[in-house]
Amino acid sequence: MKKSPLYVMALLATSFFAACADKPTEVPKSDELLPDSLIKNVQTVPVKLEDENGVIKLNGKVQANEARQAKVFALVSGKVQSLKVELGDFVHKGQVLALLNSTEVAGIANDLANAEANVTLAEKTLATTKSLYEGNLATEQDYLSAKVNYNKSVADLQKAKQVASISGGNQAQYLIKAPISGYVIEKNITNNSAIRPDNNADLFVIADLSDVWIMANVYEADMNSVHLGDEVKVSTLANPEKSYTGKIDKIYNVLDASTRTMKVRISMNNANNEFKPEMFAKVKVDRKVTQKALAIPAQAMVMDNGKNYVVVKKNNKLSVQAIQVMSRFEDKAYVTGLALGDEVVTSSQLFLYQALTNN
Structure with missing residues (x-):
C-alpha cells in the first residue's frame, strides 16, 4: 500500500530524533516506506576511479631561523642601570643593549x-x-x-x-652588547632589575630575520603524503591574497602526543621583512599522485558513531553502505567499500540514512 507524503515526512522526523539515542546503525532496513517518487528523484553521483591527489592544507607559524639568532646573557651579576633598546628594535653587531653596575x-x-x-x-x-x-x-x-x-x-x-x-x-660597569645584527625579538629585563649570579635566563634574543622558518603541523592521516622537497604555497593573515613559494626542507619525524601532529619546516626568504615571528601561516602542499582510488563527493558521506556511510541507489532501490575514508581533499573523498559505477546519493542523504536505518 502506498503511503501518503504526510505520513512519510512524519516518519522521517520521528526517525531523525530517534537517532539521537545510542542505537546501532549497522544494519540497513528496507526502503519500502519511502515513496517511489522520492527514490526516483534523489540526486546521485557515480563512483569514479581517479588519481588520488589534491592539496594538503596545514596550519603553521613563523619562527626566527635558529641559525640566525643569538641569545644574550650577562656573564656577571649586577643591577641594570639603563636599557638602550626596546622590543622590536633593529640593532647592529657590537651595539650596547644595556648597562649594568656590577x-x-x-x-x-x-x-x-x-x-x-x-x-x-x-x-x-x-x-x-x-x-x-x-x-x-x-x-x-x-x-x-x-x-x-x-x-x-x-x-x-x-x-x-x-x-x-x-x-x-x-x-664597575658591564656593557651588554649585541653579538649579531638583527631585531630584538625577546627582552626579559627592565631598568633597575637585578641580575643574580644564578640567573640562567637569556636577557635578550637577537634575530636576523632576512631568512625565517615556517613551522607547520601535519596530521597523522597526511604524514605519508608529505615529503622532503615538496613545494608549498604559504599565505598569512596579514597578506591573505599573496602567495609565497617555498619547499619543505626538514621533516621532524616525531609525533606530538597531545596534538597528534608532526612538524615540518619551510625556510622562507624574508628580504622584504613581510614575515614576523609568531605570525600564523597557512601552508598548502601539492600532494603527489601515488595511486588511483575510488572517489565520491565528500558531501555524500554520513558519519554515525565514528563510522562513515553512504546511501547507494541501485535498481531504483536505496541501501546504506559502510565505507572507509582513505583521504579527503576539499570537496572530494577517496574511499573503499564501494564499487566502480555505484550511484551514491548526494541530496537529503542524512534523512534517507535515518529512514533506512531506523524504520
Missing part, C-alpha cells in the same frame, strides 16, 4: 690592577737580584726564585687580562 666587574678590574703592579714589582726584583747574583752578592737560589716569581706574576697578569676581556667590563 661589583664583580669592580673586583675583576681590581684583580687586573693588582696583577699589573705585581708584574712591575717582580720585574724590578728580578733585575736587582740578577745584578747582585752577577756581583756574587746573591746566591743562585735567590736569582732563580726571583725569576720564578716574575714568571708567575706575568701568568697571573695574562689570566686577569683574559677574565677582563671575557667580562667586557670597565671599572
